[in-house]
Amino acid sequence: MLSGLLGSVCLSGCKLEVLDSKGPIGVAESALIGTATFTMLLVVVPVILLTLIFAWRYRASNKNATYAPKWAHSTAIEVVVWAIPAIIILYLGILTWRTSHELDPYKEIKVENVKPINVEVVALDWKWLFIYPDLGVASVNQVAFPVGTPVNFRITSDSVMNSFFIPQLGGQIYAMAGMQTKLHLLADHAGDYAGISANYSGAGFSDMKFRALAMSQAEFDAWVQNVKTAPEGLDMNVYAGVSRPSQKEAVRYFSTVDPKLFNNIVGKYNNGNVAVGANCVTKG
Structure with a gap:
């Protein structure tokens, strides 16, 4: 569902009509797009920034950078690189399961005293x-x-x-x-x-x-x-x-x-x- 939602943003034209929602289903789906995008950026943005930082800090011309040819393991780093993505994936999984049921297109919309x-x-x-x-x-x-x-x-x-x-x-x-x-x-x-x-x-x-x-x-x-x-x-x-x-x-x-x-x-x-x-x- 999430990939379909994000794809819809790209296919909806410059006006981004899919984010200019005029109904409860559209509003909920727009919120889902924003939540999913922000959550995934929690991984994407730090990775991009750290890649640039590492490339600059450990460039060949920087003689002050730590050189540790025999370094092989860091428990702290392993916890960070595995725990954070796992938590995000778990969160996105729960979000997908919940919204798949809440936004089921077969689920009727009921308004009191209003005939569909x-x-x-x-x-x-x-x-x-x-x-x-x-x-x-x-x-x-x-x-x-x-x-x-x-x-x-x-x-x-x-x-x-x-x-x-x-x-x-x-x-x-x-x-x-x-x-x-x-x-x-x-x-x-x-x-x-x-x-x-x-x-x-x-x-x-x-x-x-x-x-x-x-x-x-x-x-x-x-x-x-x-x-x-x-x-x-x-x-x-x-x-x-x-x-x-x-x-x-x-x-x-x-x-x-x-x-x-x-x-x-x-x-x-x-x-x-x-x-x-x-x-x-x-x-x-």
Whole structure:
């Protein structure tokens, strides 16, 4: 997990959106990145400094440096070089175990008196399809939800394996054909957040992006009503066209959606059965 978190920092661009968290999961993961980095630097920085100090002190031109050709052992040095790294590794191990459970993407987020919103996500070449099964609408390359409302994502792919990621909200989890994974997020602040594909998936990978809109309940209700005015619905026949490979796909709305569409997409790879994927996550 820690390597995935640190890798996400490097891959998230100059804005470092993964550290500009706007939700509880993102905040916890950002804190984990900082803690893990600081802890590892407790070894890295002293080693670099001591290497430079030793190289300077015992340079060939320094005749005052102690010369001990028969020196072979120091208990104090052995204790330091073994005990400190062992303690740090133990600490990082405990930290990893604890946060792996606390930040489990399958763990639901519960807010008192707030009903979660369900969103089904399908990774395509090279676009994202979002289905709202409880609202009967769908969209391409744009997902919206109210601030302070838990969002339950069910995720699959109708193409190669991909990875669903909204850096500022936290969580990165794989989308796999014939399987479904889950991710639970929540936005604390209203905003227009970047969503990306975090797993290389071919020629259109670099433009496989979407926008995640966190808004007030009233604004979300208005968004849903706007989607319901879209001229086309989404059934299996329309979906056949939507799923064809395309690049830089514009945002697209569907006023109705086949309630069995998501399960049909998953089941087409399993003789009609819906399989639940393993907890495949690279970021918290």
